[in-house]
Amino acid sequence: MSVRGNPREPNTVLPPAILPRTEKDAVLKPFFENDDVFADVANFVLFHGKQVIRKKNLKTIHPVSLIHTETKVSWLERDILKLWNTNTMICMIGIENQSDIDSTILYRTMAYDGANYLDQIRKENRVFCPVFTIVLYFGKTPWNRPKTLYETLRVPDELKPFVNDWKMTVIDVLRISDEETRLFRSDFRVMVESLKNKYNPDYKGSRKQVKHKGELIDLMNAFGITAFTDEEKAELTEGPLTERKILSAKERKTIFKSGKAEGKAEGRAEGKTEDLQIIMETLKLPFADAAQLLRIPEAEQEAIRKRIALNA
Numbered sequence: 001m002s003v004r005g006n007p008r009e010p011n012t013v014l015p016p017a018i019l020p021r022t023e024k025d026a027v028l029k030p031f032f033e034n035d036d037v038f039a040d041v042a043n044f045v046l047f048h049g050k051q052v053i054r055k056k057n058l059k060t061i062h063p064v065s066l067i068h069t070e071t072k073v074s075w076l077e078r079d080i081l082k083l084w085n086t087n088t089m090i091c092m093i094g095i096e097n098q099s100d101i102d103s104t105i106l107y108r109t110m111a112y113d114g115a116n117y118l119d120q121i122r123k124e125n126r127v128f129c130p131v132f133t134i135v136l137y138f139g140k141t142p143w144n145r146p147k148t149l150y151e152t153l154r155v156p157d158e159l160k161p162f163v164n165d166w167k168m169t170v171i172d173v174l175r176i177s178d179e180e181t182r183l184f185r186s187d188f189r190v191m192v193e194s195l196k197n198k199y200n201p202d203y204k205g206s207r208k209q210v211k212h213k214g215e216l217i218d219l220m221n222a223f224g225i226t227a228f229t230d231e232e233k234a235e236l237t238e239g240p241l242t243e244r245k246i247l248s249a250k251e252r253k254t255i256f257k258s259g260k261a262e263g264k265a266e267g268r269a270e271g272k273t274e275d276l277q278i279i280m281e282t283l284k285l286p287f288a289d290a291a292q293l294l295r296i297p298e299a300e301q302e303a304i305r306k307r308i309a310l311n312a
Contacts, residue, residue: 024138025079027218028097031187032080032136033060034212040186042084042093045134045169049183059083061092065115066122078112078133092116094133101137103145106152106168109133135170138195138223143172187212190243194225205243213237217246226250272296273307 032038035055042053061081067074080095094112098105116131137143146152149166174195181192187210197203210216217233220226226246228236236249272294279290287308291301 022099024099024222025097027215027222028099028136028138029079031191031212031215031219032095032097034186034215035082036211037186037188038080038082038093038095040184040188041095041134041136041171044180044183045171049180051185053084057084057086059085063094065112065119067115067118076111076115081116083129090127090129092129092131094131096133096135098135098137098139100139101141101143101145105135106146106149106166109135109168110149110166132169135168136173137170138173140174142175143170187216190216191219194220194243194247195223198223198225203247205245205247207242207244210241210243210246213241220246228253272300273304276304277308 032041035058039053039055039058043049043051046052059082061083063078063081065076065078067076078094079097082093084091084093094109094116096105096109096112113131113133117128120128147168147170149164150160153163155163173192176192176196181189181196184192190206190208190210193203193206214233214237217226217228217236221228221233226249228249232249232253236246275294276287276290276296279285279293280287283290285293287301287305291304296304
C-alpha cells in the first residue's frame, strides 16, 4: 500500500511509503491471496454468501500500477488484486486490509481503481472491465470515517451534477453478525469467529477443519489470540487442524505458564521464610524487626509468619 518511484526509469522520484507495513499487514496479505478465501469474501460482499465467484475463475494480477507523468514515473501498490473471468462476466476485484482507522483509505482506493483503468488504456484493451475494491477493517472500534467522497467535501447543490461521488465498500469484520458469519465457507469464517470471541473464556472454537493452517496460526498470533512459537506452530500443523484444536493448545500453554509462575512465586516465598528465620535466630530479633530489616512487604508478612509456625 505505497506510492514509490521506479528505479529503472531515469526521471524517477522515490516518495516515502504512505503506510508502513506492520506484522498484521504481513500476514493478512498472503492469507487473502488464497483464491478460496478471496472468493469467499467477494461472494459475501457481492452476493450475500451465494457461491457465484469460484476460485477456478480467479487470476492474481500484479498489484502494482505505473503512473506516468511528463517528468517522472512512479507506481501505486495495492494489497491484493484479482481478475474474475467467466463466460459472462469479467472484472477486477481488489482487497485492502486495514488494522486501524485511516481517513486516507477512501482516496487511496479511488487512486488504486483509477490506476487500474489507466493500465487498461495502456494495454489498449478493446473492452474495459469494471474495477472495485473491498476494504476489510479489523479495528477494535467501529469504523467511523467517511465511506463516500461527498462526505469529505463541501459540494454546493449547483455543482453536484458535475462532481462525481465515490463510494467505498468497508466490511467491519468484528461487527459481522453471527448470522452473517455463517455465510462464509473458507478459513475466513474461523478467523472472524476467533476475533469476535477473543475475550470470551467460554468459547471453545469450531470443529471445522482448517485448510490454510500455518497462515491462520500466523494471523491468530498477529492479532493476539494466540502466541505460539515457530516450533509449536510446526507441531500443530503436522496433522489435521481445527480452531478447537488451536484454542485447546492455547489453553494448555496458558495453564502450563501459570503453573510455572506459581512455582516460582512459591519458591520466592520459601526463600524469604528461610532468610527471615536465619536473621531472627542469629540476631535474636523478633519477627517484625527481622521482616523490616529484610524489607518484606506487610502484605506478605502474615503468610510467612504462618509458614514459620508450620515449620516450628
